[in-house]
Amino acid sequence: MRKKVVLLALLLGAALPQPGRAQNEPPPDAKAQLEEADKLSNEGRLTQARAAYEKAIAAGANIQTDYVRSRTLALCYLNGQPQKLDLAAKWFENAIRLRPAAEDTRLQLAQSLAWGGKYALAVQQWRLLLNAKPEAADYIIGLSNTLYWKGDVLVALVALEQFLERSPNQVPVRLHYARMLGFAKRYTAALNQYQAVLQSNPNDISARVGIAKVTSWQNQLDVALKMFDDILARNPGHYEAVVGKAYVLLWKGEREQAKKLFATAHDRDPSDQEVANTYRALLRGGGGPARPATAATQVKKAPAKPAQTVAKAEPPKPAPQPVAEKPVEKAPDPAPVVAEVKPPAPPPPPPDPLPGLLQEAENAAGRGNHTQAVHYYHQALALKPGDIGIQLQIARVLSWSKNYGDSVAQYDTILKSAPDSLFAHAEKARVLSWDKKYAESLAEYRIALQMAEADPKPALPVRDIRTEYARVLSWNKEYDASLAQYAVLLPEGEPRKAEDVPLLVERARVLAWSRQYEQSIATYDQALTVDKDNFDAKLGKAQTTFWSGNLEGSSAQLRELLAFKPRHPEASFTLAAIEHGRGNNAKSLALLKDAPTGLETDGLRHAIRREMRPIVRFRYGFEDDREISGGPGNSTTKVLRYTSSIEFSVHPDVRMEVINTTTNALTSNSLLGKHSGDAGATETNARLNFKVAPWLRMIVGGGAGRTGGKSLTAPAPTRTHFTYDIHPIITVGNWRADIAVTRHIADYTPLAIYDNVVQERYSAAVSYLWRKRVRYGAEFYGAQYRVESPETAKRQKFVATAIGGSGYVNPTLFQNDYVTVEAGFRYDSFTYLDDAIAILDPANGVDSAGFFTPQLYQRVAGTGRVAWTPNDKVNIAVQGTFGPQRIHGFALLTPPPPTWGTTGSFGSQLTLNLGRLTPVLAYDWFSTETPASPALRTTGQWRSHVLTGGLTYRF
Known part of the structure; x- marks a missing residue:
């Protein structure tokens, strides 16, 4: 192995615990030498500390019963100059005798024995470590390397194979196994192991480099060269690929190109002796080694010594480290150094x-x-x-x-x-x-x-x-x-x-x-x-x-992980998803730039950019309301609304929507159609949607609405009204609060349109989701209906003030990836203040302004909802309510007595996700047996049907 493991077993700055000693106090000279040795080891002066410990022992000090000093002396022999591996192993053995459970010390003993050539004893220690931690990848790699150096190649391969049978997902071990198979000339098996790694991760660079190396060792130099070129095209400067390509060029006889690559590799890692030796040979004019040392030769080489490390008396437990000096990752078959090297001729085909x-x-x-x-x-x-x-x-x-x-x-x-x-x-x-x-x-x-x-x-x-x-x-x-x-x-x-x-x-x-x-x-x-x-x-x-919804907690955990692995794809992806969920698309895209290319990263990036594309929406609704009096006074009101909108991003974190609604209201009711039974209105608004803080989203906008046009069937001026929306949304944990201040035209009926009714509404709503299963919510609102009647013979301007609220509990009874079932109840109530009487007064008012104005409205209802998503293209939602309703009318109008009557509603919606197109079809129905005419002057029933079709197109 070209890279030597630096043993970071001792660190500066730890205080030395009081050392153990023999029964008798050591002589003064020995005690002074021990204290001096402790001081030197803490300062990292290992060679001097070793000499001081040796003098103390010669003066009569006994540290064989002192774990800390035994281990410290062993580390001084291991990392001091000159290195003395036998004595290091001796004192590590003594320390293990004092503390058999000290895993880090046993690891250092195994390493010292292996580096010192005592392979059989080292194997024993590696097996003890593996018995304690059978899944430790570093320990099986250390054991297999030691067995390889010992010459037990087959035993090393069997040990790795058995480990992978127990833990097939240990990719580092599988890569090491593949390298070992390559060193043992079992090229087919090595390629199969590399292929297994690529099966789970097609982008694993180590596996691709390994396949290229094994291919070159089989004399397929052109194929191997293409493989290395492909790897370097995707991963410029990859060290192993640079070295591998350099050797292939050398074996092909292209010495000058090989020399340039060896120079690059040597500059990057001067400690790589194999690269350094080959590079020096090329500089001297030789061809370099035609093939590096074989596995058999490698066993006889003295293993590399670990780099010197600073020492202290009682270090913290280090993480297990792989053994230094793995077999050389080059092909076998040594050949003499020649000026020009050509690939050997392929072997003759076997008889079978x-x-x-x-x-x-x-x-x-x-x-x-x-x-x-x-x-x-x-x-x-x-x-x-x-x-x-x-x-x-x-x-x-x-x-x-x-x-x-x-x-x-x-x-x-x-x-x-x-x-x-x-x-x-x-x-x-x-x-x-x-x-x-x-x-x-x-x-x-x-x-x-x-x-x-x-x-x-x-x-x-x-x-x-x-x-x-x-x-x-x-x-x-x-x-x-x-x-x-x-x-x-x-x-x-x-x-x-x-x-x-x-x-x-x-x-x-x-x-x-x-x-x-x-x-x-x-x-x-x-x-x-x-x-x-x-x-x-x-x-x-x-x-x-x-x-689980804890974005803050998840964000903190992910940032800690990314500090440890800055470009980890899944961590980057999840944190980017969090920022995306918060509405911070700019931050999300910035995170994805740092994440390695992958399907999940590309998928999220595509999703964000897709959401930032413009969206066009078209919707047409047909509403049919019927007042059934039980006699000839039945009437119908129909409202047709056409809405079109375009939504687009003015910034990655800011969306803008422009909406236009055109309404055509028709009625056969004599009161609601007193100006005309056919009326039209329009409203256009522009809104911005953006995040102010992680907990605060704002929707703000404004526009204009147009109403009026007739008075008692005669032409009348149309009026333009300023409209607006201010809607902060506050989300903290499972709590959500909505505050809304709005002003829009009230295009409910022909009378409301011709009377230029505008609704100003102020509301505050709060909801809480308990354990992802039950949502509690409440709303309080106030509204003012401003009327500007075109009837010149009567008072023209009126204001009707309403105050109301609602509360609900909505549990989720069942939920999986396909079906959600909810059931609950809600209570709604609102009242109009006495200023509404001026509108309804038969003598001085206008009888009605085309909107529902009871003195008090109350309703209690059970609610239910079922949503079904059979696949990723279809969503079906059905909801309904049922419960009693009571209405109090103003005494001035001699209304019917307030009695509880039954009410019910049903709604359904079909949504199809067809790529860029999303068609929607919805139907809503409402029925009540409660007196519910606009002026509360008749009794009977009320039925409402609404059919809506829509289409959304995302560019």
Whole structure:
């Protein structure tokens, strides 16, 4: 390995605890030397500290019972000059004898023994570390390196393979395994491991560099050169790719180009001895090594010494570190240094064509040429018909190329001849899940799970199959069933271990997807209790905190994660989503610039830009209101409204909307049509929508409305009215407050239009969402209706003042990804003050101004709503109310007695999401048995029907 591990085991600044000593006080000289040694070690002067400890021991000091000083002396031997690995190991062993549970000290002992060439003893220590933490990637890498240096290459590979069977998602270990296979000349297996990494993360640079290196070691220099060029085109200056390309150019004989790349690499990392030696050889005019040292030669080399580190007496526990000096990541086969190097001639084909075909197939699969790989495998299968191993490889390669249907068909062929193949069942289930055929996948997983549980020694661990089964259940949104499987994998009451952390993270995700946010966060906390630095758990907890609605808490957690990993895509994506949710599109887009390119990042960026595009809306509504008196006095009022609007962004965080509404009101009612039974009005407004603070959104706008035009069927002047909207929205946690001040024309009836009625409304509403299940709300409002009648023979200007309010409780009875069911109740009441009497006075007023003016209105109603989203293109919502209503009229008008009457309403809406187009169709119905005429002068029934159609187009 070119990069040496710098052992950061000791730090400056810690006070030295009182050291232990033997039963007898050490001689004065020894005591003074010990104190001097402690002081020097704390100052980081390790060589001088080591000499002082040696003098103290020679003077009679006994530190063999002192853990702190034993470990400190060991570190002085390890990091002082000259390095003495044998003595370092001796004192680390003494420290471990005093504190067997000191994991960091045992790690340093294993490293010292390995670097000192005592491989067998080092292997023992690595295995003890792995027994304590079976899932620790650094420990298995250290063990495999030591076994490799010892010459036990096969044992090293087996250890890595067994580890990956237990923990298949440990990408660093899989990459290390692939490198080891390459060093052992098992190129096909190495390519398969790199391909497995790319299957889960197609952008993994280490895997792509590894494939390019292995390809070059197989003398496919032109192919390897193209691979390195592709990597460097996407990742300019990537060190490993630069070095790999330099060696390929050297082996192709292009020394000058190779020399330039070696110079670049040497400038970036002068400590890389292999690059330095090759570069110096090229400067001297030689060709450099035709191939670097082989694995066998590497074992005999003295391992690199760890870099010197500053020492202190009692350091904090360091994180486990991988062992320095991995095998050289270059091809084997040494050759003498020559002035011009040419690739060796390819070896002659083997007598048996089958191994060669299999090798070619695996090489092609490793390079991503899946079509060629399948072709070679079929040729091999023709030579060995019925071979299950070859058929499995064909199925796997087909799945890697995303030909899922063909892959499943291949697995079916295998299962016809080998129905008990656990590999075929499990892999078929996996491929079906990739193809999103979850029901079929789950059926195969059940078969595989049943087979594995019935076999005392199954080919695949039951735990692994159950884990995949639980995942696919969650992908199929069968969250309860998935959680039941995780309950089997993670029994309640058992202490959590390091190997449980990945499962805890997965279980927490499923809980979050099922909207059990509190339990999800608690499960993430369990994982973090075992592994406090687990990034996936921290990220998942932050995301779940966001989904639970706690934007502030999630934002703080994500910013902490991004400080640790500044360009992490998921953390950047989630924080950008939070800023987007707050309305800060500019901040969100800035965050996405720093995030690496990926599907989620691009998707959010596209969503934000899509929302910033202009939107055009068209809506046409037809309202039919019927007053049924039970006799010949029945009447109908119809209102037709056409609304068009355009919405666009004037800034990433500011939207503007311009709305125009044209109303045509018709009536057969003699009172409401006394000027004319046909009236028209228009209103145009412009509004801005923007965020002032994370908790405050503002909607402000203004415009003009036009009414009037007739008086008692004769022409009359039209009037223009100033209109406006001021609407602050305050959101804090689960609380929301809306304050609205508005002024608009009251285009309810022909009479209201011709009487130039304008409504000014002032309201304050507050709501609270309790545990994401129950919403409580209340509103208080005041309104003034300003009337300017065109009748010149009577008083023309009037004001009617109304005060009202409402309260409601709206629980969510059921909710999943498709259906939401709500039911609750509400109370509404409003009253008109006595100034309304002036309008209704038969002698001096105008009888009515075309709007409903009771003295007191009361209604209690049960409410219900069902929303159904069967897929991402269709949404259907249905709502209704039912309850008693009572109306008090002004005594001046001799109204009917106030009695409770039944009322009910029904509404439905169909919304289609067709890409840029969103059609909407809605129907609303209202009925009451309560006296409800505009002037409250008749009794009977009231029916209202409203049909609305709309279309939204997003550019």
